Amino acid sequence: MTRLAVIDSGGANITSLLSAFDRLGVAADLTTDADVISAASHVLLPGVGAARDAMTRLNDADLVPVIKALTQPVLGICLGMQLLCERSEEDNVECLGIIPGTARKLPVTEAHPVPNMGWCATAVSTPHPVVAGVEDGAHFYYVHSYALPVSEFTIASAVHAGPFAAIISKRNFVAAQFHPERSSQAGARILSNFLEWQP
């Protein structure tokens, strides 16, 4: 049975995420309780806001070792993706270090304002169960000022002023820079794929 734990890392996008799983018929526990998180079949690490605030919250709840030890499918979303990596240039914060990489500020150009807000075409570069059935070049909804560079862990990428990682994965951890809960049917597909994923 699916028991979905959503780690409460602060921020205000939790409602829309919970609603997205509700539409898929899956209830979720919003929690900072280590036992609930460890016992869940699937874990979500969302996040909106500043990297430092979110890491402080995870540290205060003693969740860093708990998250690192998870073996069930874990999905990081937006800031949650950056938290799964080694560092964020935002306030130069040390993150969880589960997936290699450092989140860097998006370069600002005249044609590419930051934050990058809106629908971006997203290229799938590596087959992965989480992107099964997702069209190469599908649009997803992004809201971010920092991003991970494209690396060997990249499953899909998008372009703002330059290319950045849209989906990354290592072992049982997968993460998306966009908001699947606000990315229409393509986003719902990612979420339902995640629920079926058996890493």
Add this chain to the structure above:
Amino acid sequence: MVVKGVQFRNHRIVGDILDLAARYRDEGADELVFYDITASPDDRTVDRSWVSSVSRLLDIPFVVAGGIRSIADAEDVLNKGADKISINTPALADPDLITQLARRFGTQCVVVGIDSRAEDADWFVYQYTGSPDKTTAAQRRTLDWVREVQARGAGEIVLNCMNQDGVRSGYDCVQLAAVRNVCDVPLIASGGAGAREHFLRVFEDARVDGALAASVFHSAEIPIPELKNYLVQNRVDIRL
């Protein structure tokens, strides 16, 4: 990106709002803006339970505009699932509100709506535009206000060109292009859409990031799927 507005006055018609929201979601709208256009002039408290209902229904981003005058108002709307809040008259009354909202929730949540009108070979900001009797000049040049709201942390600007509003003769591309030149955050065009060519022109001539319209979508005069196909055929980069 195609955005559209839904005007409504009270929660008795939330059912209609939800039907409309679902229709636009299914037709491929990229974002919805919900305007409570009477909220600012009437200075009233708003029942916001509809925001939760809309959030549960939608799998695309949506913005709530109108009636947000404080951090607490914004927090209420965002906690109920809105992706962004849009402020207009309250920002003119207290520009520091933009700064506070950006600091508390991040610039990506904070949209500033600007109602602007051409006058004496320049453009000027208007306030209390939700109610015709109360609409007054805000004594600010539009380009100055565009610069100030960005400096204060606006993450997006919706420019409503009042000369064009309801006229359906096309977006005010001259004004929007002038604003684009001083606007480094996403810029959404509003006011004047009457034909699909107007959408193409505003993306090409004013290089806006999004185009907002209400009446042509409500009336189904311009079906969204058809409009989006037309824009893609004309090489505008949007989601189909």
